[in-house]
Amino acid sequence: MTARKRVLVAGGTNFDIIVQSERLPEEHEKLRGGEYAALPGGSAANTALGLARQGCEVRLVSAVGDDALGRLCLDDLRAGGVDTSLARVDASARTSMAIVLSSGDCKRMMTFAGADREQAVGAVAERDVRDVDHVHVVGEPTPALTRLVDLAHRAGRSVSVEWNGRDMSRLARGASLSFMNADEAARLPDAVLEDPAASARRRAELISGDVILTMGSRGAVWASPHGELFQEPTVRVEPVDRTGGGDAFNAGVIAGWLSGDPPGTCLRRGLDAALHVITKIGAHP
Secondary structure: OOOOOEEEEEOOOEEEEEEEOOOOOOOOOOOOOOOEEEEEEOHHHHHHHHHHHOOOEEEEEOEEEOOHHHHHHHHHHHHOOEEOOOOEEEOOOOOOEEEEEEOOOOEEEEEEOOOOOHHHHHOOOHHHHHOOOEEEEEOOOOHHHHHHHHHHHHOOOEEEEEOOOOOOHHHHOOOOEEEEEHHHHHOOOOOOOOOHHHHHHHHHHHHOOEEEEEOHHHOEEEEOOOOOEEEEOOOOOOOOOOOOHHHHHHHHHHHHHHOOOOHHHHHHHHHHHHHHHHOOOOOOO
């Protein structure tokens, strides 16, 4: 029997309020929304849950406030099979929150900072990293997150990085996998605007690591630093809410890669996981 892969995920946890709305309200207008959901979220927390559902053993490094929303988030993670022993409960801060206006094919988001996860990430010890097979990081390239990635490299553990609209080149160099979407790739220097796949290949060469790029209804591509390119189509659906879709995709790809699946199979696992999320409002990965 193959041992379950152990993954350490570091990044944000927050509480999401998701409302279906085709547009923003005008001044003084009371706009009636569609369906809504209020539930735990956050990119790292979503990915951790997705990895647990993909059969991995997962520990989350994050932070919540010492409040009702923070307790809901941690209870949800534990119920989903995620080890939260490295998550910090900050008595001096509230739990971070996100308000999402979703119209199916797009979303608008407002985030509200709460408990600072820097202390939790900074407290990760070398033994914590050696206890896992893989480290996945989400967030800004802060000193604490950079230290964690360096610890993983020194311990010989593989690393994956979610770019999430930021320039994560410092952390991505030497990492095994980098995740971004086509819009994020288009904003990077030297992007090939008319060809997202070419942008992914160029970025893979620059950071000497594999780049996985999601392209919405066009599926996803996997670019290696050696010039190889793998593309996988997706099933065309009418999305209900895209919140968490990318996190679910990342979890499926990472789990497949850790299992030794080829790139095409990894992409398929990620795309199928994302489809499960975006066809519902407020669905967990």
